[in-house]
Amino acid sequence: MGTYQIIATSAMGLEALVAKEVRALGYECQVENGKVIYTGDEYAIAKSNLWLRTADRIKIIIGEFKALTFDELFEKTKALPWEQFLPVDAEFPVSGKSVKSKLFSVSDCQAIVKKAIVERMKLQYKKTGWLEENGSLYRVEVALLKDIATITIDASGQGLHKRGFRASQGAAPLKETLAAALVMLTNWHPDRPFIDPFCGSGTIPIEAAMIGQNIAPGFNRDFVSENWKWMPQKVWQEARNEAEDLAKYDQPLDIIGSDIDHRMVKIASENSFEAGLADVIQFKQMRVQDISVKKEYGVIIGNPPYGERLGEKQEVEQMYREMGQAFSKLDTWSIYILTSNENFEELYGKPATKKRKLFNGFIKTDYYQYWGKRPPRQD
Known part of the structure; x- marks a missing residue:
């Protein structure tokens, strides 16, 4: 070697x-x-x-x-x-x-x-x-x-964000690599409920499901270096076999993606089907203001519209206010929102526990983190 x-x-x-x-x-x-x-x-x-x-x-x-x-x-x-x-x-x-x-x-x-x-x-x-x-x-x-x-x-060929299963996408798709990062920057564990209230084409829920079941993100695609003379086929074969062995396909998950646009919900469902995750993610059409849950200690990750287009700003800001009111009841849930709107905390009605600067493509954004109560210890 x-x-x-x-x-x-x-x-x-x-x-x-x-x-x-x-x-x-x-x-x-x-x-x-x-x-x-x-x-x-x-x-x-x-x-x-x-x-x-x-x-x-x-x-x-x-x-x-x-x-x-x-x-x-x-x-x-x-x-x-x-x-x-x-x-x-x-x-x-x-x-x-x-x-x-x-x-x-x-x-x-x-x-x-x-x-x-x-x-x-x-x-x-x-x-x-x-x-x-x-x-x-x-x-x-x-x-x-x-x-x-x-x-x-x-050695990759197409960028690694191409996971090999996207059937179609919406107008402003989130890169899979950033979606995975958003999940990895939270305190979510596969045994906790997970909601993405702005799921778009389903990128965040699909990445969460792959993380939850420990599925290698490149498992369904080819890489340019697979055709290289000095990269033996057995290396790829063994690496793929190992990935297959490490996947936990039977890990139960409670993941919901919702969106106000029924066309996006349909696209998200198709994408999760292509990724082989149709039975572990639920997609539904819903306004973020209408989210109410009986479960506790879950995680919400959202990449809402930022209101950067002309005429959208007021609408988006009103939605941030209503979201803040709806989520204020979820005191055991941890909530993570990515947006470029600098007045987000004010509109949402609560300062974040922590903020992290991230780039969504070329847009400078903040990842606002609101940590919920810790679950009681299981003895």
């Missing part, structure tokens, strides 16, 4: 959660802005893709070095052992980005890295003329930050 430097990329504000997940898989890691870096073998690559709920994608670091001139970028890229990663027929498009670096022209950096890899491969594979590039896909990225070039290959 080889040893690789692996990056799990992360949305801003979720790095600590991604790091916690990486450590739970058994790997020591260091946390930087937008990424978590660790060392592991081929199993680590497969397991990271299958299991990380809050990471965006998995990349392998091929090299990292200082580059102040294009010449330096070319020579140092060419010196990397590309033949250990790319077969002779590899398809390897090069993307790039540059921040606070002397080499700021991204298109030039991409072209130079591409040329350097081609030169190295022709030398190693004793090829003259063109490289065919009709084999498996290896997406190369050159990222320059303060004159340090990091060259990686993407």
Whole structure:
């Protein structure tokens, strides 16, 4: 087995959660802005893709070095052992980005890295003329930050938020990785009731159910690195078998998703059916103001409309007031609401126990947390 430097990329504000997940898989890691870096073998690559709920994608670091001139970028890229990663027929498009670096022209950096890899491969594979590039896909990225070039290959393919089962979505879908983070930032346990009163296409309840039954989020999809010559099929097979063994499909769950829009309720039901979770999540059409529950010590997670569109603001703010009144009776429940509305606490009628800054795409939001009473201890 080889040893690789692996990056799990992360949305801003979720790095600590991604790091916690990486450590739970058994790997020591260091946390930087937008990424978590660790060392592991081929199993680590497969397991990271299958299991990380809050990471965006998995990349392998091929090299990292200082580059102040294009010449330096070319020579140092060419010196990397590309033949250990790319077969002779590899398809390897090069993307790039540059921040606070002397080499700021991204298109030039991409072209130079591409040329350097081609030169190295022709030398190693004793090829003259063109490289065919009709084999498996290896997406190369050159990222320059303060004159340090990091060259990686993407091992995920589609972003990890693509869980492989979404039938359809609404107008402003929440990314699955953020939905999983919202659940993981609460005190919810699978034996407690769970409600999402703004379920939209069902993303939060589905992520909660997968967490509750310990289902690997990547279990239903393919990854680009499954087609790589140096990633043995048995590694993937064993990682998938392990995921199957660790799933607790018989864990009973009490999860409800509701939405005011009956079309979204239908879409959410279809999505949960595609995810194989139709029998563990209940979806119903309902206004948030009408929620009343007999159960205790549950958790509510909501990503309501933010009122950012013209003409919606007053309507949304009124709904926040009514929600505050409806939820004020649920004193044993913990309530978590994600919104960009800065007057949320005032409208809701109660200051949050805790707030956490998160980005929903490019929208700066706060995750307002209201902790309910603790359940009595079971002796």
